[in-house]
Amino acid sequence: MSEPFLIGDAMTGGYGKGPDILHGCTIAAEKGEIAVIVGPNGAGKSTAMKAIFGMLNVNSGAVRLDGEDITKLSPQERVVKGMGFVPQTHNIFTSMTVEENLEMGAFIRRDDFKDTMTQVYDLFPILKEKRNQAAGELSGGQRQQVAVGRALMTQPKVLMLDEPTAGVSPIVMDELFDRIIEVARTGIPILMVEQNARQALEIADKAYVLVQGRNAHTGTGKELLADEDVRRSFLGG
Amino acid sequence: MDFLNALVALANFVIVPGLAYGAQLAIGALGVTLIYGILRFSNFAHGDTMAFGTAMTIIGTNALLALGITFGPLPTALLALPFGIGATILLVLLTDWLVYKFYRDQKAKPVILVIVSMGVMFVMNGVVRFVIGVRDIRFADGERFLITARDFKEMTGLREGLAIKTTQAITVVVAIIAVSLLFWFLNKTRTGKSMRAFSDNEDLALLSGINPDWVVKVTWMIVAALATTAGVLYGLDKSFKAFTYFQLLLPIFAAAIVGGLGNPLGAIAGGFVIAFSEVTITYAWKKVLVYMMPDSLEPDGLVQLMSTDYKFAVSFAILIIVLLFKPTGLFKGQSV
Numbered sequence A: 001m002s003e004p005f006l007i008g009d010a011m012t013g014g015y016g017k018g019p020d021i022l023h024g025c026t027i028a029a030e031k032g033e034i035a036v037i038v039g040p041n042g043a044g045k046s047t048a049m050k051a052i053f054g055m056l057n058v059n060s061g062a063v064r065l066d067g068e069d070i071t072k073l074s075p076q077e078r079v080v081k082g083m084g085f086v087p088q089t090h091n092i093f094t095s096m097t098v099e100e101n102l103e104m105g106a107f108i109r110r111d112d113f114k115d116t117m118t119q120v121y122d123l124f125p126i127l128k129e130k131r132n133q134a135a136g137e138l139s140g141g142q143r144q145q146v147a148v149g150r151a152l153m154t155q156p157k158v159l160m161l162d163e164p165t166a167g168v169s170p171i172v173m174d175e176l177f178d179r180i181i182e183v184a185r186t187g188i189p190i191l192m193v194e195q196n197a198r199q200a201l202e203i204a205d206k207a208y209v210l211v212q213g214r215n216a217h218t219g220t221g222k223e224l225l226a227d228e229d230v231r232r233s234f235l236g237g
Numbered sequence B: 001m002d003f004l005n006a007l008v009a010l011a012n013f014v015i016v017p018g019l020a021y022g023a024q025l026a027i028g029a030l031g032v033t034l035i036y037g038i039l040r041f042s043n044f045a046h047g048d049t050m051a052f053g054t055a056m057t058i059i060g061t062n063a064l065l066a067l068g069i070t071f072g073p074l075p076t077a078l079l080a081l082p083f084g085i086g087a088t089i090l091l092v093l094l095t096d097w098l099v100y101k102f103y104r105d106q107k108a109k110p111v112i113l114v115i116v117s118m119g120v121m122f123v124m125n126g127v128v129r130f131v132i133g134v135r136d137i138r139f140a141d142g143e144r145f146l147i148t149a150r151d152f153k154e155m156t157g158l159r160e161g162l163a164i165k166t167t168q169a170i171t172v173v174v175a176i177i178a179v180s181l182l183f184w185f186l187n188k189t190r191t192g193k194s195m196r197a198f199s200d201n202e203d204l205a206l207l208s209g210i211n212p213d214w215v216v217k218v219t220w221m222i223v224a225a226l227a228t229t230a231g232v233l234y235g236l237d238k239s240f241k242a243f244t245y246f247q248l249l250l251p252i253f254a255a256a257i258v259g260g261l262g263n264p265l266g267a268i269a270g271g272f273v274i275a276f277s278e279v280t281i282t283y284a285w286k287k288v289l290v291y292m293m294p295d296s297l298e299p300d301g302l303v304q305l306m307s308t309d310y311k312f313a314v315s316f317a318i319l320i321i322v323l324l325f326k327p328t329g330l331f332k333g334q335s336v
Helices: A045-053 A075-081 A098-105 A114-123 A125-129 A140-152 A170-185 A197-203 A221-226 A228-234 B003-038 B046-066 B077-105 B110-132 B149-156 B166-188 B190-200 B202-207 B212-237 B242-247 B249-259 B264-282 B286-292 B308-325
Strands: A006-014 A022-029 A034-038 A057-065 A083-086 A158-162 A190-193 A206-211 A214-219 B145-147
Touching (some): A006 A045, A022 A045, A022 A190, A022 A206, A034 A045, A045 A190, A075 A083, A075 B202, A098 A114, A114 A125, A114 A170, A170 A190, B003 B149, B003 B190, B003 B212, B003 B286, B110 B242, B145 B166, B190 B202, B190 B212, B202 B212, B249 B308
């Protein structure tokens, strides 16, 4: 079996000098697929994603992108390597316009990024309409679109989303999921942490259920939705 | 009632000086607000940075005069201004490298940086006095007036004169140029936008690949240019004295906070709010009132709310009122 495009392999680690939160946790994302991390509160879902992005110390295990070991790189260096990351909160420049947010997303690019911006506007038409409005004045769902759009501006090889639907209404959530599926169809692998386990599993090609920093269940979204154990413990029967 | 004469008297004693003083405060406050927005601390050394820049400009002016170079009807100091700005940029970059960088690397809290900036303030204070002395220095040369009170009276036939000093006109013109350049830079250039992004959301700016060291350097350079310009304009309009510049810190901070710390537009508005409050409260209104009111109501006293010695009390009072009732300032700024 060939190795996945992005893999956090048997990661063990925690924040700073604190105790380990992740214990031999493995997360991977394939090209063109949506991988989802779900699990109960405090399971280390976001932590696992941050570990892959280099925001905490991985004491053992490794992170590899397209076969290259990037375990030692800083988050900024990983962005240059082609990772796009959308944090859960504070993920836009509130005082800047939508268009400026996208420009800042493309900051590391020295080439012409007009085409990418057009693509982002095609994906999120509402942003084109509000391009000259301050991003902080938009609704929750629109802000998330700005955040995802900003991350897409680097033309990342992989996109990581930390709870993209936190705090938005169910209708907006469905729309965001649709957009995320569209992004995945363009061939960008997506790794996503989600609270709304059922909806997330429905769109997931690959899903990871974490419990206390360990892999509890792994499989396709459908498999896990059908899994008696998973249903009982996370999906309420 | 003599409305026209009242208006001219008001313009002569309140509006024109207020505009010039407001422009000087606005440029000073812009420097404070940029440091606060991007380096995230209140820079108490700003007044003395202004003093240093002005001192360097005075030295440059003297050198130019010694060479026999003048700027015709305009003050020679304007020619020496780039030299003053250059020297100040070197000073603040050196200070940042020697002092602030250390605390930034430690991720020191803003309050620690404030205290550090006080230390820097005392050192700069000493340096300025050592270099140029403590006396009052007038360095404005060239044509003194754009319009003198007498010319105005002859032109209009009014009893009141309106004098506009060259330095006042220069202040307003330079302020407009400086502010337009700054806003163009912040809103249109890649580096300027990255500075705003860094000020808005530091973590996301780092994630976007914005280089924090470059942002900090550019910020210091702009602040040095603004501080020197503000200092030179104030010095041309009034006079240069190291101690006065240290005292200017209060109205400048008041302006920045009233406008909303971290918000450049607010700094400009704040500058004019503070300047006009100071001027109107310390102005003796008798003259204007005599023109405006019937003879029977002519005021006996000077109708001066406060003596000019208390002008700093005005900015202080405004500062406290704003902090109590609207801590984020008139414009959307950060809370102190």
